[in-house]
Amino acid sequence: MAVATEPRPWTPDQPIIQLIDVHKSFGALEVLKGVSFSVKKGEVVCIIGPSGSGKSTLIRCINALVPVTSGTILVENIEVADPKLDKLALRRKVGMVFQQYNLFPHKTALQNVMMAPMHVLHQDRGEVEERARALMKKVRLTGKEHTYPGELSGGQQQRVAIARSLAMRPDVMLFDEVTAALDPETVKEVLFTIRELAEEGMTCMLVTHEMNFARDIADHVYFTDRGVIVEHGPPDTIFSAPRDPRTQEFLSQVL
């Protein structure tokens, strides 16, 4: 009887993220008006669009930071909108990096990376520390392990935030305008880290204003405006030959 609610076991050939007619309203304001798409494992997806088009809301819905009003979101066949959702199970699979880094200011960089695996997953301290040091190296912050977030630059903080998410060994990484708060010199180092991740086969979903980066890195680009996906396709098509007038107008403004 309970079988009906059991998720189908997920296999890598199925979409890792699937959205079906997702709506989200904040009071009278409808931010998402029926969004559907799917992301395959290892794919890098960029969401672009004007401010206030619902991009951030969309990405936050995927790890249940924002509850949807209606529709279905599946992450490895786990129904995110299910009120009985095991959030721990979902969030182990989905890592998220924020625009404002949101590191824990009272902990050093290394401790920031170690906290979740130790206290949420209750993994062995030594093992976690070893992995955290490896992740610090991966984001090229060796030597900054014992530095507090307040003493790091924006770009360094953001890379610690990426390492912190990776420490949970997620299957998907969500990036919510992660370079928007950075100054131009440090944008590069963060994008470099994301690119490395993408090249290693991590499934990545990025909300971004870095059009050149999106064009370069994405397998698929979605253009959203006023709560709907206006147009989507491979980056070359979207950036070189946009069909919809709204996409054309947006791109002419930002490129």
Added chain:
Amino acid sequence: MSPKNTPARADAPLPVLLPFRIEPTRLGTPRLAPVHALLFGAGLALLAGTAWAQAVDTRLSPLDVIIKWAPLLLSGFAFNILISMIAMAIGTGAGLGVGLGMLSHNPVLARVCWALTQFFRNAPWLVLLFFVMFLVPFQITVFGVRIPLPDWVKATVGFSLPVMANVAEIVRGAVRSVPSTQWEAAESLAFTPRQTMWRIILPQCVKRMLPPWMNLYSLVTMATVQASIVGVSEMLTLTAQVHTAEGGRPELFAPLYGFAMFCFFLYCYPIDRFTARLERRFHIR
């Protein structure tokens, strides 16, 4: 006003992002400045000021009276400090609970804790003290064991009630002041709300809570003399008794009570300076 004391700009980096490091050499015992010596001298002058009245007979000079009774008076003062510390400990523990209760998602619990806080924050401490003194029995029986409740214990409980309410408010304010993005970040790392509170939010709150908490402690210490009204043998009660024992000589009044004031000042003033220093140190830059 020094530039450090100017209010934080809205765009300033979050204060919590600054690492919290105590440098013991600078934050240790507050140094005694010339002004302290001056205050000390003024106190002594006040004490000895009436000493002129001596000499005519064999009665002790005010200074000698104070020296003679100092051990007793200081033991009373120690009692004040004991009461203040226990009241602070109980009040802090309870206040932490009530403060977190106010932030609970359970509306009933939140309302109850809010009401408790408002009630005890807005009642005069002395009235609360009277209530506890006269409503709580002098002994309670738990599992057949009779536990006596001496007056000083009841007084301590009486003081811990307003402490609880004030600590609750301090906790609530501090937790609220942590940006909601910290909750989001913790949530996305699969921390439960409880883990987030204890591992991420509260540790960041400690330094925000410390100055108002120490300020409160200073107030509690000074308030403990109110226990004399309900008959607890603390310093003020003993001072009155000493005065009587010395024949109630009017010229002893100022030196004896001055001595009491001076003890409290010596104890509370460094706390006050230390608090001010912490506040400056933690101030948003």
